[in-house]
Amino acid sequence: MFNVAVAQSGGPTAAINASLSGVFSGAELCPEVGEIYGSFNGIEGILKDELIDLRKVLITEHDKELLMKTPSTILGSCRYKLKSPDEDIESYEKICETFKRHNIKMFFYIGGNDSMDTVMKLDAYFKSAGIDIKVVGVPKTIDNDVTETDHTPGFGSAAKYVATSLQEIIRDSRVYSIPSVTIVEIMGREAGWLAASSCVLRANGEPAPHMIYLPESDFTVDKFLTDVKEAQKRYKAVIVAVSEGIKCDDEKYKNGGFSSELTDAFGHKYLSGIGKFLEHITAAEIGCKVRSIELNVMQRCGSHIASLTDITEAERIGREAVSAAVSGKSGVMMIFKRISNDPYRVDIQTAEIAKIANQEKKFPKEWINEHGNNVTVDALNYFLPLIQGEPVIEYRNGIPVHFKLNQ
């Protein structure tokens, strides 16, 4: 008999709790596993020995179901960067102490690229020190920028939220008879997967968004203005989807923020995002009605419009992580391998963590159209299966019910 621990790290998603539920269910099925510990605030909870016995809070099947439909992380998260053992051996010793104290032999870390660095370092340390603790990564991020895996849990739900909201914004933008431009800023600092996914509306015959700009596009302000003017010849209400992380050539837009002459009443540099920046430029240069909209954190935690495919896969990959550890694997991350698009099928496998940690998977250049202002049908076919299906949401007093730790 031994115990296991699981933690959640990085930015919230609508599916990270589904993976937690999956790890829990997978561990529950192992007769060798005693306690199943949750660590608060990622690796910080291991460092500080702040653990919770998950068997005491996830009691019924209903608890697990609710957890799967609850956004963000019930255990909290962190952005903690573990240094190398050479630089900070104490942290490793503390981690070992916590694991030893609670007889923890397996550790599951649900997170993105940065969190996989922690998986890699811990696994390497344990191996070098001859400590038998298995460390397995479970991917999650709405950015979909993790290498080796076909896609990441959390991404499909974010994409479904973006598509659904964008379709409503498009309806909203068309009501008046005057020309307008609506710029929707979508998350993705280094990779444009989520903004690109807005192309899925095309599957239902919707031509908007008329332009999609990604960090991987060759973007210039001049080209943007030309594209808008061109689109205005065909559409009264032009819709633009733009990744927050696009690289902008304009001097006034630097370091991912529109700073230039803007300082606020406190003398602080005023940083606005690319959406607001392009709104100003469009208003100044084209002079029509312009609006910019940030989908903000709602796009990463919109569990009320989650993708059932995403939630189901997130749970499944969590379960499989336990099987992988039980079969002796460590220093790996669980990955999806896409077998086919139609019918959609994925296998779950493992990949060496060294190939993943601190890497970034960019949106493929070959899926960007010739003009650099939209994506191809290959991208559409990649995205579509990931947003299919809707979890049945439980409502109380007209509001979705979330799982809460202290209820």
Add this chain to the structure above:
Amino acid sequence: MFNVAVAQSGGPTAAINASLSGVFSGAELCPEVGEIYGSFNGIEGILKDELIDLRKVLITEHDKELLMKTPSTILGSCRYKLKSPDEDIESYEKICETFKRHNIKMFFYIGGNDSMDTVMKLDAYFKSAGIDIKVVGVPKTIDNDVTETDHTPGFGSAAKYVATSLQEIIRDSRVYSIPSVTIVEIMGREAGWLAASSCVLRANGEPAPHMIYLPESDFTVDKFLTDVKEAQKRYKAVIVAVSEGIKCDDEKYKNGGFSSELTDAFGHKYLSGIGKFLEHITAAEIGCKVRSIELNVMQRCGSHIASLTDITEAERIGREAVSAAVSGKSGVMMIFKRISNDPYRVDIQTAEIAKIANQEKKFPKEWINEHGNNVTVDALNYFLPLIQGEPVIEYRNGIPVHFKLNQ
């Protein structure tokens, strides 16, 4: 036999098309009614004789069902202000021509306070000129600021969107171990109904939003900062709901925009909303992690999380408008009269348009708490019935299906 016309005006909502569907169904049931015309872009369509025969586009029951679940206005909208006949008799003559040309004897105008001014003026003109055309107003606005009626169609769905999104934002805000303040800016320029409705989360035991500020509150920046500091003693992640229209005493925030020293690269005054303004002040004065979030147009067109109560009532009030006109009424708006809260029951009646046009129903002072930073349980009991139930959404390719005119 005679024909009828219907038009939609003002800002989009998730329920305005349900009222259109209701007017259509009501008219379909009248054996005396021939054509049922839709006017494009509100009264502008009557002025320009831009009509559509709705019987040719709303053919099946499925069409009408889809229409009810489609946000914004399929006929387009306008912000056209009809002058008095003394000032602009030509417009009235044009309207009369269109009505005469198409043998239109009843006109239904779905809109808010401003649109009811058009209903009042048209009705008065027809009566004074001895023209037998009935004009009936059908309320709609997410602002819920129309007098005489208990509430307005569109409001319940917006409130459900706000509550659902806010709950997800709350989950998102709690993941990190550091203190934070999240400020959510909610629509409502003159009346705080929608921001106030965020109190519904309390019904499920959620203490956040910890503060709710309305245009009707006595708001000062100093009090706001004191409230935030007080809340931080109890909550790691403080959540504030704020109406976009709160009256702020700060010199730097004037005319509903944070202008002060801010000018952008084009020399334009930079106007930001109250949320961004309070974010800056909180960051400067308290110095913790602060984020402001605008729910933007998504809150008025979020039909994927509409309130079934709202959509059903919006359809019903549209039908009843036809009955009212058929029974000889004109120069009236349809209203909801709340009979009881538990069980929730409303009657539909009519009210004189002169009592409604250009008026504004403010959020009641007696429903604001003593500290002016939240609302009372009476407000909660008022709001709760309006967000109940969820329409069954039809999905195609993982995206909600909307009714489109040219499909």
